[in-house]
Amino acid sequence: QVQFVESGGGLVQAGGSLRLSCVASGSTFSMRVFGWYRQAPGKQRELVARISSGGSTTYADFVKGRFTISRENAKNTVYLQMNSLNVEDTAVYYCNRPISLTAWGQGTQVTVSS
Numbered sequence: 001q002v003q004f005v006e007s008g009g010g011l012v013q014a015g016g017s018l019r020l021s022c023v024a025s026g027s028t029f030s031m032r033v034f035g036w037y038r039q040a041p042g043k044q045r046e047l048v049a050r051i052s053s054g055g056s057t058t059y060a061d062f063v064k065g066r067f068t069i070s071r072e073n074a075k076n077t078v079y080l081q082m083n084s085l086n087v088e089d090t091a092v093y094y095c096n097r098p099i100s101l102t103a104w105g106q107g108t109q110v111t112v113s114s
Contacts, residue, residue, distance in 0.1 A: 007020070011111045017085065023076055035050035038094070047060060048093070051070065063089075066084045086112060
């Protein structure tokens with residue numbers, strides 16, 4: 001079973017940046033679609049961005065132009081570069097496979113202060 005380890009979260013002021021990393025286990029990483037999700041307190045988990053095996057990306061409207069998803073197949077790692085953060089971006093961020101969801105990792109907490 002694929003396992004995800006997310007890291008890179010922290011406390012940042014509004015307008016700041018963070019770069020999240022997600023290492024996924026398994027030998028088929030390069031063939032998979034991956035996505036970053038987030039869950040804010042009291043809200044449902046939502047898809048933030050996704051990246052195909054070929055590197056094509058899609059973003060939720062609320063992060064377009066601010067977040068960038070990328071992948072490094074040699075390291076089984078997916079990244080999320082987050083710029084121009086605002087308070088509404090505060091959430092726990094997770095990665096997973098949008099096409100075939102599997103067990104969630106622990107996520108990484110992102111807190112944006114005003």
